[in-house]
Amino acid sequence: xxxxxxxxxxxxxxxxxxxxxxxxxxxxxxxxxxxxxxxxxxxxxxxxxxxxxxxxxxxxxxxxxxxxxxxxxxxxxxxxxxxxxxxxxxxxxxxxxxxxxxxxxxxxxxxxxxxxxxxxxxxxxxxxxxxxxxxxxxxxxxxxxxxxxxxx
Amino acid sequence: xxxxxxxxxxxxxxxxxxxxxxxxxxxxxxxxxxxxxxxxxxxxxxxxxxxxxxxxxxxxxxxxxxxxxxxxxxxxxxxxxxxxxxxxxxxxxxxxxxxxxxxxxxxxxxxxxxxxxxxxxxxxxxxxxxxxxxxxxxxxx
Numbered sequence: 001x002x003x004x005x006x007x008x009x010x011x012x013x014x015x016x017x018x019x020x021x022x023x024x025x026x027x028x029x030x031x032x033x034x035x036x037x038x039x040x041x042x043x044x045x046x047x048x049x050x051x052x053x054x055x056x057x058x059x060x061x062x063x064x065x066x067x068x069x070x071x072x073x074x075x076x077x078x079x080x081x082x083x084x085x086x087x088x089x090x091x092x093x094x095x096x097x098x099x100x101x102x103x104x105x106x107x108x109x110x111x112x113x114x115x116x117x118x119x120x121x122x123x124x125x126x127x128x129x130x131x132x133x134x135x136x137x138x139x140x141x142x143x144x145x146x147x148x149x150x151x152x
Numbered sequence: 153x154x155x156x157x158x159x160x161x162x163x164x165x166x167x168x169x170x171x172x173x174x175x176x177x178x179x180x181x182x183x184x185x186x187x188x189x190x191x192x193x194x195x196x197x198x199x200x201x202x203x204x205x206x207x208x209x210x211x212x213x214x215x216x217x218x219x220x221x222x223x224x225x226x227x228x229x230x231x232x233x234x235x236x237x238x239x240x241x242x243x244x245x246x247x248x249x250x251x252x253x254x255x256x257x258x259x260x261x262x263x264x265x266x267x268x269x270x271x272x273x274x275x276x277x278x279x280x281x282x283x284x285x286x287x288x289x290x291x292x293x
Contacts, residue, residue, distance in 0.1 A: 003178075003179055003201070003202050004201050004202055004205045005205070006174065006175070006178040006179055007175070007179060007201075007202035007203075007205040007206040007209070008205040008206065008208055008209045009174070009209065010171045010172075010174050010175040010178075010179070010183060010206060010209065011171075011205065011206035011207060011208065011209020011210045011211075011213075012209035012210070012212060012213050012216060013167055013168075013170060013171035013174065013209070014167075014168055014171035014172070014183060014185075014206075014209065014210060014213075014255075015209060015210040015211070015212070015213025015214070016167055016213050016216065016217055017164045017165065017166075017167030017168035017169075017170075017171060018164065018168065018213070019164070019213060019214060019217050019222070019224065019225065020160055020163055020164035020167060020217075020222075021160055021161050021163070021164020021165055021167075021168070022157060022160060022161070022164070022225040023164065024214075024225060024227055025225050025226055025227055025228055026227065026228060026229045026230075027226075027228035027229075027230070028155070028225075030284055030288075031155050033280050033281050033283075033284040034281075034284045034285075034288055035281055035285075036285055036288075036289055037288060037289070038154065038155065040155040040156055040157075041156055041158075042155070042156055042157050042158065042160075042161040043161070045158055045161035045162045045165055046161045046162075046164055046165035046168065047165065047258060047259065048162075048165060049161070049162045049163075049164075049165025049166040049168075049169055050165040050166070050168040050169035050172065050258075050259040050263075051169065051258075051259055051262050051263050052166075052169060053166055053168075053169025053170050053172070053173050054169045054172040054173055054176075054259050054260055054262075054263030055263040055264075055265075056169075056173055057169070057170075057172060057173020057174070057176045057177055057263070058173075058176060058260075058263050058264045060173070060177050061173075061176045061177045061180070064177070066180075067176070067177060067178060067179055067180030067181075068177060068178045069178050069179055069180075070178075070179050070180040070181070071180075072180060073176075073180040074180055074181050074182070075176075075180075075182060075264065076182070076251075076261075076266065076268070078268060079266070079267050079268060080268070081267070081268060081271050084249050084250065084251070085250050085251060085268055085271065085272055086250070086271065086272070086275055087249060087250065088245075088246045088247065088248070088249030088250020088251065088272075089246070089250040089252075089257070089271070089272035089273075089275040089276040089279075090246070090250075090275050090276065090279045091242050091245060091246030091249065091250070091279075092242070092243055092246030092247050092250055092253060092276045092279075093246075093275065093276030093277065093278065093279030093280035093281075093282075093283065094242055094246070094279050094280070094283050095238075095239045095240070095241070095242030095243035095246055096239075096243060096254075096276065096280045096283075097279065097280035097281065097282070097283025097284045097287070098231065098235060098238065098239035098242070098283060098287065099229060099230070099231045099235060099236055099239040100229070101229065101239065101240075101243070102185075102243065102253050102254045102255075103185040103186045103189060103243065103247060103253050103254075103255070104185040104210065104253070104254065104255050106240075106243075107185065107189070107207065107210045107211065108210050108211070108213055108214060109214075109227045109229075110211070111211060111214050111215065112214045112218075112224055112227065113227030113229065114227060114229055116229050116231075116233060116236045117227060117229055119233065119236055119237060119240070120229070120236050120237075120239065120240040120243075121240065122240065123236070123237045123238075123239075123240025123241045123244065124240040124241070124243050124244035125189070125193075125244060126240075126241060126244060127240060127241040127242065127243065127244020127245035127246075127248075128186075128189065128190045128193055128244040128245070128247070128248050129193055129244075130241070130244070130245055131190075131244070131245050131248035131249060132193060132194075132248075134249070
């Protein structure tokens with residue numbers, strides 16, 4: 001139960017941060033991404049402030065070793081770059097740049113924004129579901145010689 | 153730079169960072185929105201409770217903000233419906249393939265100094281800026 005309460009509180013604080021920073025407004029996000037137009041650097045300050053506190057949290061979590069409410073830290077440990085990571089990030093950036101919505105602001109903006117935000121979220125969930133159909137080894141772009149198969 | 157709102161941006165950013173820090177220190181988890189949402193699509197997982205709770209918090213945030221007297225910012229979403237749908241599909245698919253979005257890679261991953269998250273953030277920033285350049289300045293959408 002405490003895990004549920006703290007998850008709710010974290011989500012609430014995250015959402016409030018997106019509202020206060022106005023990152024729930026796609027036009028504001030596009031203003032940042034439009035570096036060749038009337039550039040609005042606000043998003044850089046949002047990221048900077050968020051990364052600074054998140055770094056602090058990571059240092060505290062690492063020093064403690066164990067989370068306050070859970071049995072262990074569940075942190076990604078991979079450090080290698082692979083085609084899935086880069087390809088996925090590239091795709092995400094294209095979708096983000098098309099209308100200025102990423103997952104967090106879309107979910108927060110659903111309750112008080114115009115109805116197409118809801119459509120975006122529905123399409124996003126469909127996109128996530130489609131990903132589940134993708135084989136775990138796709139895309140294969142590594143060039144390696146396979147050992148000859150010998151039957152029997 | 154007439155739209156620049158440095159104070160609210162910094163305060164909001166600190167709140168987002170505090171959320172990520174709290175979630176890591178208390179729950180031991182990364183506050184990555186696409187990962188939390190995407191995890192719900194795996195029925196084998198039994199971690200449905202905290203995922204739904206986090207998303208409920210996101211959902212209720214505007215109501216809480218308005219209830220304490222805050223003026224909600226506008227949500228200006230331009231673009232035709234097919235474009236919005238296409239963008240949603242790409243964002244959903246891309247964030248799962250790339251294992252993160254602005255929150256998981258951008259805020260949490262960079263905070264940990266993860267080379268994967270640094271690379272992913274650089275890549276999605278570049279493709280997003282390029283996309284806006286093409287749509288706004290080349291084909292004038």
